[in-house]
Structure formats: C-alpha cells, structure tokens
Amino acid sequence: MCKETRGLTWLSVSRNHRCEGRQPVPLPPATPARGRNGAGRVPTRKPERNLVHDDNAAAVIPSPAKVAVLGPGGVGGLLAALLSRAGHRVICIASEETANTLRSTGIQVRSGQFGGFTAEVEADTALREPVDLCLVTVKHTALGSALERVPAEHLTDGLALPLLNGIEHVDALRARFGARRVVPAVIRVESTRTSPGVIEHGSPFTEIDLAGSPSRLAPLAALLTAAGTKTRVLPGEDAVLWAKLAFLAPFALLTTRYRLPIGGIRSERREELTALVEETTAVSRACGAPMDAAQVLARYDAFPAGSKSSMQRDAEAGRPLELDAIGGALLRAATQHGVPTPLAQKLVSELTPHAATGV
Structure with a gap:
C-alpha cells in the first residue's frame, strides 16, 4: 500500500487509496477457539453490529475495557x-517465558513522561476470550506466526489496532479480522523492552494518530488519551500513513546502513539525508x-543527536530487520507510480544481505 527496540518508532496500518505494489503478507487462517483444556470448536461468526452499515457510528468500547496486547515489547x-x-x-499475549514473567512481576515502566510504576497484567500464550480491543505490536517479521495466537472470533465485536x-500488512489483517475491525493508526514514541516485563520509555511524548471517522473513533481516542497518550483522529488516511513512512524510511535506512545515530547522519551524510527525503x-x-x-x-534537525532508529537497534542486536516492510514497501510504491528512487534502491540493496541476521 500507497516496535521492542529503542529508537523513534512510527507504526501504522492502512486502508483506502493504497499503492498496490505487492500482495499482502500471507497470514494464517482464522483458528478455532480453544479452551484451556485444548478442546477445539469451530465457531459461528456472529454478524457485526450496526457499525458495519454506518461509517460514522461510534465504535462502542466499554469502560473499563478488556484489552489484549499481542507483543508486549x-x-x-x-x-x-x-x-x-x-x-x-x-491481557498480554506472548511467549511462555514472557507470559510467566508478566504474570509474576507485572510490567515495570521507567519513564520521564509517566514516572516509574509497575502495572499488573494478565498474560497468556494465546487469546482465549473475546476482547474489546486488541493492540497488535509485534515486529512485522513475526506477524504471521503471532496472529495464530489471536483467533478471529475473539474480535467479532472488538477493534484491532495494529x-x-x-x-502493506493491513489488507491481510482486514481479511482475517474483518474490514470494520481494523483501525488505521501510527504511533510516535521511543520505548525499549530491556528484558521481559521491563520497559524504558525515553521520549517525552507518546502520540497516536488514528485515521478514520472522528465520530466513529472518538471512544477509542478517548480511551487512549485517558491512559496518558496524546491521541487524535484524522480523516486523511494516506496523509497519516505517509507522514510516517516519509520520515521513517530515511531514518531507518541511513542510520542502519551507516551505523550512526541521527546526529551523525545530519553531520556526515547530510546530502544523502536530503536526497532520500526528497x-x-x-x-x-x-x-x-x-x-x-x-x-x-526539520523534524530530523529537532531530534536529539543520539537518537537511533528501531531498525538500527535490531541490527546492533543481531535481530532480523524490517527492511522489506519499510524500504521494500517504499520501492514497490515508487515502481508502481514511476517515481525514481535511486538512493533508496542503493541502500536497500546494500542492507539486503543483512536483513535476516542484522549483522
């Protein structure tokens, strides 16, 4: 179409007026609901509520809400x-090891914006009951296998916020959960999981943009705002998504390729930064x-000099890179519309041999 590690992270999903540069990420089919005893059943999907017939009808979210978090990084x-x-x-959905840690110690947050605190959460290796909201916060490279942990019927009346x-993943998410269930969004935050259940929040902001009908998404925005984020609803989905990618792609590609924080890129690779942003x-x-x-x-110039992209930190840690999700998506959209991107092509080509291992 036209998150963890430290580093300013812009995350999003998409909806209409997309650049159709590639097929969506293949995802597993909806899995039957399973109880804790392992017995499966094939559910009958309930019809969606009248939200399906009114794009402006408010998405009902009770308070307090039942929220699943797929990938508590x-x-x-x-x-x-x-x-x-x-x-x-x-309810945090994670590996057995992480789930056990979260059940016993909760999530410890160290944050200049929110202070230090510990929050109790439930944790499991799969979602086993319906929820009002599911945050999908895994790496793109792990999305297909991670979604096996969330049966589609548990979001029949809930919202998915990837x-x-x-x-390019959103069409597959909508195919799995239903078009009305997936909310386009981006987040701006610098946050790191230093170990299971321990989060260091480094940015003085936590900002979320939801793309869609303001009247429909007002309850979701209110829930996120009340929790401490700065959340707004914007009607222009393409503007929301490309505001993210136009910033993220140069940041991720250059800091990862040259192993420099943004301050080094500004001072040593200014011409490339300018050309790639163009x-x-x-x-x-x-x-x-x-x-x-x-x-x-101007956003780059306002950044602290030591800021690193999440892809750069993945490379430093030897983890798989989200190169295809970021650089690949940019190149496919450029090819579709006939836009020359020689520098982006060069950087993606140079990073491709390291995409699987980050080294």
Missing part, C-alpha cells in the same frame, strides 16, 4: 502498562498524500 509493553494503570483489564512498521516525499505525493521535504528535514 517496547511499544506494546508501555501501552499495556498505561492501560492497566488506567483501570482496564489487560501498530507495526510498514504499510525521494520518499515524491513517492508520498504520487500516492495521494502531499508531503513537504523541508518539514520532514
């Missing part, structure tokens, strides 16, 4: 802790989302 762990502290029931890097904003305009290169560059 730097982003997911922080949001899980904030929502729990706000009084919601939070907060992932990249823009390429990404040109692609965004071709996809119907006007972006101003000067404004994007």
Whole structure:
C-alpha cells in the first residue's frame, strides 16, 4: 500500500487509496477457539453490529475495557502498562517465558513522561476470550506466526489496532479480522523492552494518530488519551500513513546502513539525508498524500543527536530487520507510480544481505 527496540518508532496500518505494489503478507487462517483444556470448536461468526452499515457510528468500547496486547515489547509493553494503570483489564499475549514473567512481576515502566510504576497484567500464550480491543505490536517479521495466537472470533465485536512498521500488512489483517475491525493508526514514541516485563520509555511524548471517522473513533481516542497518550483522529488516511513512512524510511535506512545515530547522519551524510527525503516525499505525493521535504528535514534537525532508529537497534542486536516492510514497501510504491528512487534502491540493496541476521 500507497516496535521492542529503542529508537523513534512510527507504526501504522492502512486502508483506502493504497499503492498496490505487492500482495499482502500471507497470514494464517482464522483458528478455532480453544479452551484451556485444548478442546477445539469451530465457531459461528456472529454478524457485526450496526457499525458495519454506518461509517460514522461510534465504535462502542466499554469502560473499563478488556484489552489484549499481542507483543508486549517496547511499544506494546508501555501501552499495556498505561492501560492497566488506567483501570482496564489487560491481557498480554506472548511467549511462555514472557507470559510467566508478566504474570509474576507485572510490567515495570521507567519513564520521564509517566514516572516509574509497575502495572499488573494478565498474560497468556494465546487469546482465549473475546476482547474489546486488541493492540497488535509485534515486529512485522513475526506477524504471521503471532496472529495464530489471536483467533478471529475473539474480535467479532472488538477493534484491532495494529501498530507495526510498514504499510502493506493491513489488507491481510482486514481479511482475517474483518474490514470494520481494523483501525488505521501510527504511533510516535521511543520505548525499549530491556528484558521481559521491563520497559524504558525515553521520549517525552507518546502520540497516536488514528485515521478514520472522528465520530466513529472518538471512544477509542478517548480511551487512549485517558491512559496518558496524546491521541487524535484524522480523516486523511494516506496523509497519516505517509507522514510516517516519509520520515521513517530515511531514518531507518541511513542510520542502519551507516551505523550512526541521527546526529551523525545530519553531520556526515547530510546530502544523502536530503536526497532520500526528497525521494520518499515524491513517492508520498504520487500516492495521494502531499508531503513537504523541508518539514520532514526539520523534524530530523529537532531530534536529539543520539537518537537511533528501531531498525538500527535490531541490527546492533543481531535481530532480523524490517527492511522489506519499510524500504521494500517504499520501492514497490515508487515502481508502481514511476517515481525514481535511486538512493533508496542503493541502500536497500546494500542492507539486503543483512536483513535476516542484522549483522
């Protein structure tokens, strides 16, 4: 179409007016509900409520809400802790080891914005009951296997809020959960899981943009705002998504390729930074989302010099890179619209041999 590790992370999903540069990520079929005794059943999917017939009808979210968090890493762990502290029931879906840790110690947050606190959460290796909201905060490289942990029938009346890097996964998510269940969004935050259940929140902000009908998404925005985030609803989905990618792609590609924080990129690779921002904003305009290169560059200039992208930190830790979700998506959109992106192509090509291991 036209999250964890430390580093400013912009995460999003998409909806209409997309650049159809590739097929969506293949995901597992909806799995039958399973009880704790392992007995399976094939559910009958209930018809969606009248929200299906009215794009402006408010998405009903009770308070307190029942919230699942698939992938309680730097982003997911922080949001899980904030929502729990706000009084919601939070169920973290993770590996057995992480789930055991969260059940016994909760989530410990160290944050300049929110202070230090510990939040109690429930934890399991799979979602076993319906929820009002499911945050999808895994890495794009792990999305297919992670979604096996969330049976589609448990979101029949709930909302899925995917907060992932990249823009091409959303059609597959909608195919799995239903078009009305997936909410387009991006998040701006710097947050790190230093160990299971321990989150270091480094940025003085936690900002979420939801794309869609303001009247429909007002309850979700209110829930997230009350938990401590700065959340707004914007009607222009393409503008929301490309504001993220036009910033994220140069940040991720350059810091990872040259193993420098943003301060080093600004001082040592300024011409490449400027050229790459010009390429990404040109692609965004071709996809119907006007972006101003000067404004994007101004954001980089305002960043603390030591800031690193999440992809750079993945590379440093030897983890798989979200190269295809970020750089690959940019190149496919550029190809579809005939926009030259020679520098982006060069950087993606140079990083491709390291995509699987990060080294």
